[in-house]
Amino acid sequence: MSHPNAFLAPKGRLELAKCIVKDGWTYRRAAERFQVSVSTARRWAVRFREDGEAGMEDRSSRPHTSPGQTPRRRERRIIALRVNRRWGPDRIAYKLGMHPSTVHRVLSRYRLAKLTWQDRATGRAIRRYEHEYPGDLVHVDIKKLGRIPDGGGHKVLGRGAGRKNKTGTDANRRPGYAYLHNAVDDHSRLAYTEILTDEKQETAAGFWERANAFFESCGVTVKRVLTDNGSCYRSKLFAKALGAGIRHKRTRPYRPQTNGKVERFNRTMLEEWAYAKPYASETERTAAFGAWLHDYNHHRGHTSLKGQPPASRVPNLAGDYS
Missing domain, CATH: 3.30.420.10 (Ribonuclease H-like superfamily/Ribonuclease H)
Structure with a gap:
């Protein structure tokens, strides 16, 4: 996300796009005026034509497709081992023939509680407490x-x-x-x-x-x-x-x-x-x-x-x- 006061924040992008779309400036002239590359000037002009002012906002950099992502069936096996056996990423990875960092990313993506937050015998979340004043307990x-x-x-x-x-x-x-x-x-x-x-x-x-x-x-x-x-x-x-x-x-x-x-x-x-x-x-x-x-x-x-x-x-x- 860009800084709101940056030169090419959404407000600056909008001015650049209006110069091209409404005032008829060439991409090169607008790029020189706003000190950006020609391809950048073209990108903001195209997004302004397609989406208007809303197109000037930052978009997620997440790819539309992730062909290398762990298959859903493998993710279910990882979650099952974590929930049923309460294993950590390393042990799950050795069991499934995967890298521990990949298992850790899957567990984080599904927001599973850390093992240190769970009771190993029951799998329930540990209730942590702290009394309000010294001497209460x-x-x-x-x-x-x-x-x-x-x-x-x-x-x-x-x-x-x-x-x-x-x-x-x-x-x-x-x-x-x-x-x-x-x-x-x-x-x-x-x-x-x-x-x-x-x-x-x-x-x-x-x-x-x-x-x-x-x-x-x-x-x-x-x-x-x-x-x-x-x-x-x-x-x-x-x-x-x-x-x-x-x-x-x-x-x-x-x-x-x-x-x-x-x-x-x-x-x-x-x-x-x-x-x-x-x-x-x-x-x-x-x-x-x-x-x-x-x-x-x-x-x-x-x-x-x-x-x-x-x-x-x-x-x-x-x-x-x-």
């Missing part, structure tokens, strides 16, 4: 993470030596697991995490009391908490820690997508902290966590927040850090 979850033995694991020592250092001969030397208790605000993605030794009800209840105090210190009043159906979250002790002012919601069984924001936080935490570099010990990795969490909350751009950090959505917190 806080996602709580526990991530179990294997500890690093002293001296390093397989990333530092290699596969064989790392396994030997991890298992050893003395059961008391085995590193075991760390339990990361996480609380993530639904609206702002502001996160609070503690690395604890277990996932018992007493531990989960104590964690929530400290997490709630953290959110209150940021000016966030928690109204609802969403957890899975773990035994620690179904206990009376955890309900007592929540208190009467906070509503407790639970995810549907075998539906971790419902608690997706904290699940995504777990993945980010593993990629950018836990497995970001080879640590020589669990102590070294734990010592690095505080700085990473601060960077996540106050400096790291979040894709769902248009590149802004979670602190930008908490008015009482955003100005406390540079």
Whole structure:
């Protein structure tokens, strides 16, 4: 589409065509006057004779026929594989002997939803939501993470030596697991995490009391908490820690997508902290966590927040850090 103020926009084309059709100018004279080629002057004159002023508007550059377009029967096979098996362009292309880019164009032409927007089990579109204010909903979850033995694991020592250092001969030397208790605000993605030794009800209840105090210190009043159906979250002790002012919601069984924001936080935490570099010990990795969490909350751009950090959505917190 041409710019409306361009010299040969629809208004300029109309003047050129009128000079030829109504005033009797030759194609060459009009072309010189409007500084275009003779063929261009001829084209606009012909379109003015055929369609009048409407012929001066831009037309689609799409060809009238596309002999090289994928046959309709092949397109139906592509759509059937996508809908019934939920395969991506690469896998469909290998199945049908086509190029993946061709399959991608067909899927785009029919505006089929991306696989990341669908539930793989049912094929239904994933319902994404975001609460309006901080504290309207806080996602709580526990991530179990294997500890690093002293001296390093397989990333530092290699596969064989790392396994030997991890298992050893003395059961008391085995590193075991760390339990990361996480609380993530639904609206702002502001996160609070503690690395604890277990996932018992007493531990989960104590964690929530400290997490709630953290959110209150940021000016966030928690109204609802969403957890899975773990035994620690179904206990009376955890309900007592929540208190009467906070509503407790639970995810549907075998539906971790419902608690997706904290699940995504777990993945980010593993990629950018836990497995970001080879640590020589669990102590070294734990010592690095505080700085990473601060960077996540106050400096790291979040894709769902248009590149802004979670602190930008908490008015009482955003100005406390540079």
